[in-house]
Amino acid sequence: MKTFQEKYPSVEFKLLQGGYEVNAAAVRAREADLGFISTDTAEDLEYDILYEDELLAVLPSNHPLAEKDIVSVKDLAKEPFILMDELGYSYPLAAFKDAGVQPRNLKLTVYDDYAVMEMVRQDLGVSMLYERILRGFDDGLIIRPIKERPKRNVAICWKDRKTLSLAARKFLEHVEDSNIFVFN
Missing domain, CATH: 3.40.190.10 (Periplasmic binding protein-like II)
Structure with missing residues (x-):
């Protein structure tokens, strides 16, 4: 997040804390744009595996x-x-x-x-x-x-990429491009 904040200092994050099922439910209900989940909870969500x-x-x-x-x-x-x-x-x-x-x-x-x-x-x-x-x-x-x-596979998820806010799309692209979580 630090490198993203350096690149986009005006973007504000609201972090919700919860287990993977809670995070997936928040994304499904559109209470959150993106969530960190286990792929076992991803049923109807789009996601990229991070590690x-x-x-x-x-x-x-x-x-x-x-x-x-x-x-x-x-x-x-x-x-x-x-x-x-x-x-x-x-x-x-x-x-x-x-x-x-x-x-x-x-x-x-x-x-x-x-x-x-x-x-x-x-x-x-x-x-x-x-x-x-x-x-x-x-x-x-x-x-x-x-x-x-x-x-377990940990992933970043979203409901529908086309409906993501610009800030959420930019953050997702940043995560995908930087491989910041892929450090096995």
């Missing part, structure tokens, strides 16, 4: 699963689990379902990634979080890839 984000196992430093190089969803289902509530569709719960298991002990549900990390650090359970969230915040945690490699 792919993989779920990783998040373990306390003294946890027995930390001895493994790769952890399976079934391994995680046997442990006290801390769920990140994503205000709608849950990728960790979908990963459990796809593996044919349910978490045996859904210990805590929280609404903040960093709270999940702190609870895992305090040895309250294990979790799954996205690679991008964990970058730079993994001190005191053991991070392992998950055998099944659950992922």
Whole structure:
């Protein structure tokens, strides 16, 4: 956004905060011109994929699963689990379902990634979080890839490109041209 603001200083942004389903609903209702979503919530929206984000196992430093190089969803289902509530569709719960298991002990549900990390650090359970969230915040945690490699695609979406405001079209073009989100 900084480079866009430098190029178009008179454009004002109104940022709405919410989960991907909330963002998609705001775009559908034309309460927002553009939204950041997961492609799983895009049903009737147009979108450009910005990046792919993989779920990783998040373990306390003294946890027995930390001895493994790769952890399976079934391994995680046997442990006290801390769920990140994503205000709608849950990728960790979908990963459990796809593996044919349910978490045996859904210990805590929280609404903040960093709270999940702190609870895992305090040895309250294990979790799954996205690679991008964990970058730079993994001190005191053991991070392992998950055998099944659950992922999400994050995208920028809109209802109808032809009806976007000039500012929204320019921002969308800026995002598409600059690849600012494509840094896997």
